Amino acid sequence: MSAPIRFFHASQLHTVSDQPVTRTLLQYLREDSHCTSVKEGCAEGDCGACTVVVGELRNGALQMRSANACLLPLASLHGKAVFTADQLGSREAPHPLQEAMVSCHGSQCGFCTPGFMMSMWSIYLQRADRGTPATRPEIQRALSGNLCRCTGYRPIIDAMQVAESMPERSFDRQALATRLAGIAEEDHFHYSAQQQHWHAPRTLDTLLTLRKDMPDATLIAGSTDIGLWITKQFRALGDFISVANVDVLHQCCRKEDEIQIGAAVSVEQAYRTCLDEYPELAELADRFASLPVRNAGTLGGNIANGSPIGDSMPWLIALGARIELASINGTRQIPLEAFYTGYRQKDLRPEEVVTRILIPLRAKDRLFRVWKISKRIDQDISAVCIALSATLADGHLHDVRIGAGGVAAIPARARQTEAVIEGKLWDQATLEQACTAITDEFSPISDMRASAAYRRQLCANLLRRFWLETSPFSEAKDAALSLTAYAAAGEQQ
Ligand SMILES: Cc1cc2nc3c(=O)[nH]c(=O)nc-3n(C[C@H](O)[C@H](O)[C@H](O)COP(=O)(O)OP(=O)(O)OC[C@H]3O[C@@H](n4cnc5c(N)ncnc54)[C@H](O)[C@@H]3O)c2cc1C
Ligand code: FES
Ligand code: FES
CATH class of the missing domain: 3.10.20.30 (Beta-grasp domain)
Structure with a gap:
């Protein structure tokens, strides 16, 4: 009823x-x-x-x-x-965030201000759990979904820091x-x-x-x-x-050999859960949409939507993830890459729902990288997203898996390129063969995000980066090549 x-x-x-x-x-x-x-x-x-x-x-x-x-x-x-x-405060008794926005000149036309206040309040509420004031990178993360076209962001971030130094306004949870x-x-x-x-x-x-x-x-x-x-x-x-109220679909747990994530777990929580095992996901975890979108959106929704430029599928495919599909007739599990059968077409029967995502734990000596290339750092959709995983033994790569987004009609696995690298010495000659293979493997489209030629070039360039960071023959091995990580480290200081 x-x-x-x-x-x-x-x-x-x-x-x-x-x-x-x-x-x-x-x-x-x-x-x-x-x-x-x-x-x-x-x-x-x-x-x-x-x-x-x-x-x-x-x-x-x-x-x-x-x-x-x-x-x-x-x-x-x-x-x-x-x-x-x-609801935050009144003219007579403004909230510390409101007082700080005024004193730091954080608002000009004011159109964006209520939205900023709520993003700021959402992390202000966590200060008791944090125990320390939010750092600038944490504030930037919380504000990644808020645009301001006239004030600029520096005074707004200052306001958050000033508010945290004022006496706390408690909230009766x-x-x-x-x-x-x-x-x-x-x-x-x-x-x-x-x-x-x-x-x-x-x-x-x-x-x-x-x-x-x-x-x-x-x-x-x-x-x-x-x-x-x-x-x-x-x-x-x-x-x-x-599916949002089904309690069991909100479960996240780590088993002996895999991480199990319920389909209704938020993108934010799902990525945070995987970070312990795969810290290389950190940058993508912050660059997937914005915090409010990650709070509402789910990992199951990202997968079931099946967009060829969705950000989770390349790394899940590279890590060998499976998904669980359930109906009243029972459950089945399939490798994620087998789920996608054509543009926005999936191996999902009319009576089925996606219930869980199963991600293998890291094998010993397993290399893993994922890179999202988009025009903006925050709140942008990928032009290309590439994830690679492989095991390095005696200079040779084994169990190579490459997941790719933005290069085909579906989230894809670069099987031809994997075959070129599999079992080979991870030297410059193998790299060059792999770059040729990945350039030929996909026929990406040109659209407002990127041209087909640029997308192809990106695939090869990201393979080169993987080589630079992981090959025993690379002089840059283990060096911090990420500009965003470098910038974030600078901000922390
Ligand atoms: C501003 C903005 C920025 C974004 N940025 C990114 C980004 O950077 N990267 C990215 O990958 N995506 C991005 N997205 C897309 C979106 O946030 C993700 O795809 C998200 O994970 C979708 O999850 P949801 O729970 O909101 O799905 P919904 O919108 O609720 O559903 C999406 C699809 O999945 C189906 N579905 C949902 N759950 C299930 C289930 N359990 N079983 C079967 N089918 C199901 C629905 O029927 C629908 O077809 C962005 C979206 C917005 C609005
Ligand atoms: S109106 Fe722009 S995010 Fe909702
Ligand atoms: S104060 Fe005008 S858009 Fe932010």
Whole structure:
């Protein structure tokens, strides 16, 4: 039976029963709730003007994370709390962040300011856990999804640091957790309006039964891809089945031989989980979209969307990851590269959902690198993303795996190039053969991100970089060749 959407905003419980299923949180806040501190800049997750903080209970623990209101369907807020900049403080008692923004001259036209405030507040809230003030790189990370076209970023980052040096403004997490515990107790949330339905089950069994009964419904997780189909492409998406509330799909664990990541685990958490085992992912983990997009988007959504320029597939393919697909008839596991059968086509049966991603632990002496090439450092889509892994023994490379994005209609494995390198001495001659092989292996397209020729050249250049960093014949072996790592190290000092 259909129930209303219930969530907290500005200390009030909002009960919504007549809004279209695809109405976004941003539209609701501005147009129905008249909360105009939330701005609309791009309506596609790029500018951060609409940034809010969303509080939710996950396995009993309160999470407070920044998110883009323009991407979130209102129904996905059921059982949660939304915070906007106007709630931070008042004219009489401004929040330290607000005082610091004024004293540091962090706002000129002010259009971007509420969004910045919420990104800043999301990490201000973590200061008790951190125990130390946020560093400039940490602040930059938190602000990676916020654009300012007139003030510039230095005074805004200064403001965050100044606010952290002021007496703390506490936030009653326990009170919020108690309130949230009381509003969304159902095992299967079902909302319907204008003959469109939104289902959000809590158990995997109910999810799989719904999928069997509604094979044409749109599966939805964090809505960071689907949000654009709604706001930009005005697609008719029919009914929705959300995987976001299924507890078991939020599990992340490390087993004896692999890391298991539930499909509904956020991109942010998934990458953080893998960093211990594969620290080489650090730069990509920060350059995948922005923090609010990574907070909402899921690893399962990235994989299931299957974009040829998605960032997770190259490194997952290079590491030999498998995915688990489940239906009421049972589960199966396949190598990730076998999932993609054509442009946006997948080996996913109508009654199936992606449930887990299984990533092997690092084998001894395993080399691994991943590089994302895009026009901007933050919040940009890859022109090319290449990941390589191999085991080096006596100067020879074995078990070579190369994953590539942006070079074909699907996230691809460079099998011909792998074959050229496999078992060979990792010297200059092998490198040159490999560069020729990878240039010939793919037929990339030219588009606004990069020309086909540039993409081909990048593939070869990144192989050269792999050689420079890993070959026993390279004089630059083990040197820090990453400009962004170099810049970040400088900022830390
Ligand atoms: C501003 C912005 C920047 C971005 N930058 C990047 C970037 O740098 N790199 C990058 O790779 N991506 C980027 N993206 C794309 C997006 O954030 C990712 O693809 C994200 O991981 C999608 O996850 P989601 O949970 O939001 O998926 P959703 O939008 O909810 O769903 C995406 C697709 O996956 C399907 N799906 C979701 N979960 C499942 C499941 N469990 N089983 C089966 N099907 C499922 C849905 O039906 C849909 O087809 C960006 C997006 C935005 C808006
Ligand atoms: S309006 Fe630009 S990110 Fe939402
Ligand atoms: S103050 Fe004008 S866009 Fe930031």
